[in-house]
Amino acid sequence: MPFVVAFPIPMMANLGSPDVMELHLLDAWSHLREMRFLILLAVVAACSLQVSHAFKIAAFNIERFDAHKVDDPVVLNLLIRILRRYELIAVQEVMNANDTAIKRLVEELNVATGLPYNLLISDHLGRGSYREKYVYIFREDILKPTEWYHYDDGCENCGSDSFLREPFVVRFSSLTTGLKDFVLATIHTSPDYAVLEVNALYDVWEDAKQRLHTENIMILGDFNADCSYVTARHWPMIRLRQDERLQWFIEDGGDTTVSTNNNCAYDRFVVSGAEFLNALIPETAKPINLQKEYGLTYAEAKAVSDHYPIEIELRKDELYNGQLFGVDSSFGISGGLSLNGVCDCAGVDFASCDGRCGAYSRTFPCSCNASCTSYSDCCTNYLAFCKP
Structure with a gap:
């Protein structure tokens, strides 16, 4: 239905002299301009409201995230500006074992937005002294993690595990999107073994389907899946790429890195399930160039991370009635310990x-x-x- 506004026009009878008539006409024209301005403001506000309510998922490798980044007020402010764009963010390279830095970041995000974000934190993953955590930051009033686990990739003690940092798999229930139930699996592959680990993500996908009884799965994060780590000759041997049931987002040769010396699409979304694929809004998957988006210098962007966040958008539920989840009293949910496989090393x-x-x-x-x-x-x- 067209938007119609009725403007009051003064009656032409008994207006008196021409000068008085002119004053009435000028007053009516002034009133018309004021109303048009108010309508314009209403339209802009409606558009802004629509944009702010878009449901976006992101993956972000925040390079070596620890207390140094939240202690730097410039970096902290930039991280908040980035994270507030999203309802759900999968973060890689969270370094500190006690979680204080990532919790402080989310606390500051809540203060800045007035929204209840919470976080679900993986085990400290890796071999030797270099270890990372995966963290899901999510709008707790509209999203709820219902199941989660670390993928069992074999025995770390025997060296027969598939990943240096095994994926952290989480099922979410969503109130505001048309897709009400979906699974995310976050990964940061080892660049030295990116071909093998991206290939092994196929097993993660198969395992999640069987364990969680759903096809609606997204694998996301830093795959290191481009440039010298995964080249064109490698793609035919990567099952995750060859199965037609899996759709890749962020095109090869795109750029998800801050570096000015390359164009590497290291960070990816890979999605399965007809419901999940239909829920995605076409052409919304993209890296966010921090320099262009926020007017940063190279040094300012690099202080945040050597990677750009990547984002993708889900369709909203047109029948959403404003229902909200209750906010959990616990802040910072532990994802538990990684099992690291059965470690008797028999036959190794x-x-x-x-x-x-x-x-x-x-x-x-x-x-x-x-x-x-x-x-x-x-x-x-x-x-x-x-x-x-």
């Missing part, structure tokens, strides 16, 4: 890198990690199995 050939890429221990007879060539202690088949 410690002299082979077959299924053990990245394996290292002083007790192993040889190594399958990226630095073994520097120390001349690689297993004899390291290149054959770990450098496709």
Whole structure:
């Protein structure tokens, strides 16, 4: 229905002299201009409201996120400006073990927005001294995590696990989107074994389908899936890319990095399930160039991260009635411990890198990690199995 406004026009009878008539006409014209301005403001406000209520999911590798970033007021302010764009954010490279920095970031986000964000935190994942956490930051009033687990990728102690940092899988219930139930699996692959780990994400997808009884799954995060880590010749051997039931977002050759020296689409969304795919708004998947979006210098953007966030938008529920979830009294939800597989090491050939890429221990007879060539202690088949 067209938007119609009736403007009061003074009656032409008994207006008196021409000068008086002119004054009445000028007054009517002034009133008309004022009304048009008010209508314009209403339209702008409505458009702004519509944009602010768009449901967006993001993945963001915040390079080595720790207390240094929240202690820097400029970086903290930029992170809040970025995160407030989204209802749900999957963060990689959260470094500090006690979670104080990431909790403080979300607390500051809540103060800045007046909205109840909470966070779900994975185990401290990795081999050796370098470890990370995955964190889901979410609008607690409209989203609820209902199930979560770390993917069981094999025995870390034996070196037979598939990922340096196994994916953290979470099921969400959503009030405001047409898609009410969906699963996210967050990953930050090892650049040294990106081909093998991106391929192994296919097993994560299969496992999530069987465990959670749904096809509506998105794998998201820093795949390191471009440039020298995953090249054109590798794609045919990557099952996650070859299965037609899985749709990739963020095109090859796109740029999800702050660096001015390359154009690498390291960060990706991969989605399955007809309901999930239909729920996505076309052409909304993109990296957010921080320099252009916020008018930053290269140094300012790099202080935040070496990666751009990537985002994608879900269709809203047109029948949403304003219902909200209750806010949990606990702030910062623990995702529990990673199981790291069954670790009896029965049948494991410690002299082979077959299924053990990245394996290292002083007790192993040889190594399958990226630095073994520097120390001349690689297993004899390291290149054959770990450098496709």
